[in-house]
Amino acid sequence: xxxxxxxxxxxxxxxxxxxxxxxxxxxxxxxxxxxxxxxxxxxxxxxxxxxxxxxxxxxxxxxxxxxxxxxxxxxxxxxxxxxxxxxxxxxxxxxxxxxxxxxxxxxxxxxxxxxxxxxxxxxxxxxxxxxxxxxxxxxxxxxxxxxxxxxxxxxxxxxxxxxxxxxxxxxxx
Amino acid sequence: xxxxxxxxxxxxxxxxxxxxxxxxxxxxxxxxxxxxxxxxxxxxxxxxxxxxxxxxxxxxxxxxxxxxxxxxxxxxxxxxxxxxxxxxxxxxxxxxxxxxxxxxxxxxxxxxxxxxxxxxxxxxxxxxxxxxxxxxxxxxxxxxxxxxxxxxxxxxxxxxxxxxxxxxxxxxxxxxxxxxxxxxxxxxxxxxxxxxxxxxxxxxxxxxxxxxxxxxxxxxxxxxxxxxxxxxxxxxxxxxxxxxxx
Numbered sequence: 001x002x003x004x005x006x007x008x009x010x011x012x013x014x015x016x017x018x019x020x021x022x023x024x025x026x027x028x029x030x031x032x033x034x035x036x037x038x039x040x041x042x043x044x045x046x047x048x049x050x051x052x053x054x055x056x057x058x059x060x061x062x063x064x065x066x067x068x069x070x071x072x073x074x075x076x077x078x079x080x081x082x083x084x085x086x087x088x089x090x091x092x093x094x095x096x097x098x099x100x101x102x103x104x105x106x107x108x109x110x111x112x113x114x115x116x117x118x119x120x121x122x123x124x125x126x127x128x129x130x131x132x133x134x135x136x137x138x139x140x141x142x143x144x145x146x147x148x149x150x151x152x153x154x155x156x157x158x159x160x161x162x163x164x165x166x167x168x169x170x171x172x173x
Numbered sequence: 174x175x176x177x178x179x180x181x182x183x184x185x186x187x188x189x190x191x192x193x194x195x196x197x198x199x200x201x202x203x204x205x206x207x208x209x210x211x212x213x214x215x216x217x218x219x220x221x222x223x224x225x226x227x228x229x230x231x232x233x234x235x236x237x238x239x240x241x242x243x244x245x246x247x248x249x250x251x252x253x254x255x256x257x258x259x260x261x262x263x264x265x266x267x268x269x270x271x272x273x274x275x276x277x278x279x280x281x282x283x284x285x286x287x288x289x290x291x292x293x294x295x296x297x298x299x300x301x302x303x304x305x306x307x308x309x310x311x312x313x314x315x316x317x318x319x320x321x322x323x324x325x326x327x328x329x330x331x332x333x334x335x336x337x338x339x340x341x342x343x344x345x346x347x348x349x350x351x352x353x354x355x356x357x358x359x360x361x362x363x364x365x366x367x368x369x370x371x372x373x374x375x376x377x378x379x380x381x382x383x384x385x386x387x388x389x390x391x392x393x394x395x396x397x398x399x400x401x402x403x404x405x406x407x408x409x410x411x412x413x414x415x416x417x418x419x
Binding site: 015019028036040054055 | 280281282283284285286288299300302305307326333369
């Protein structure tokens with residue numbers, strides 16, 4: 001791989017993604033998903049929302065999966081001890097109507113900070129992309145924030161760009 | 174001679190054209206009753222688009238400097254004595270006789286997506302980022318006024334890097350970023366407070382407060398939307414008007 005390739009060569013701008021503060025509710029986040037992605041038919045990979053604090057520091061990310069897990073009623077949540085045979089899961093279809101109950105409406109009023117995935121790992125703009133690739137693969141990250149001087153949030157690394165850069169090197173003659 | 178447009182200036186082009194033409198009228202260089210050059214000539218003169226010229230002319234008509242005559246053209250108009258009132262209270266977000274008694278705390282300064290119809294108030298699409306600022310004014314150490322400000326991100330992205338404790342948003346807009354506030358509208362009403370407003374003001378959720386919804390325009394664009402929540406305390410809002418010639 002080319003030694004000169006660094007994070008800033010691959011990162012995308014932070015305004016590619018919607019921003020919300022941590023005190024927004026799941027309901028508000030759903031509205032933002034609809035407005036920013038579904039209604040506009042813009043589907044960036046990954047589909048995510050960035051969650052910030054009062055001082056515009058990145059706190060975490062929120063995906064569609066995180067939102068749906070946040071809305072999951074208690075009776076659907078699995079426990080570590082429960083060993084449900086796969087065939088039993090077909091019965092889940094009959095509870096579709098019961099999903100839209102008072103409980104789910106209450107869950108939708110939860111703040112997004114309760115369901116987001118906290119941003120724990122960062123890279124610097126001049127870090128090698130191998131470092132970014134390692135962090136994304138080994139910490140199972142969908143997005144990796146890029147901080148300048150460990151403070152200013154300047155960009156995001158996505159798996160697609162990492163994949164592209166690595167595969168380009170691999171396929172070079 | 175035509176003053177040149179400064180393309181480095183953050184101020185919108187049409188506002189610069191507006192200012193230049195206004196100066197010409199006020200100085201008498203373009204006398205009352207004379208016809209102004211055609212849009213096409215003005216475009217060439219200022220090296221700007223027709224839309225920019227149209228916006229500048231519209232603003233000059235609105236301010237009474239120009240008058241359109243159907244089928245004839247646009248003429249320099251004699252500005253008349255206004256029947257209306259001129260607000261003498263400082264052109265600012267807040268109106269107090271003495272602002273020095275207030276201490277400011279910036280509670281929030283972040284970027285978010287517009288919710289609850291804020292995009293309609295700002296006149297922007299719902300998927301555009303906005304800057305959100307929440308400030309609390311304390312008088313004698315007691316919370317008195319809370320201001321939530323919403324600014325389209327593209328209007329002033331560098332605002333996030335400014336020290337909001339020392340300057341008002343108006344000062345920053347006009348002096349630092351060259352965005353001239355040309356009009357302010359205020360809607361004043363009594364409303365009940367949600368948790369996010371009541372808690373900083375040390376009030377119960379649902380308490381009533383005086384609310385001012387303030388839109389600040391630069392030309393036709395809303396550049397700042399303020400929601401001002403005034404607690405029922407000893408401090409009063411102060412307005413002063415005077416009837417005088419424009």
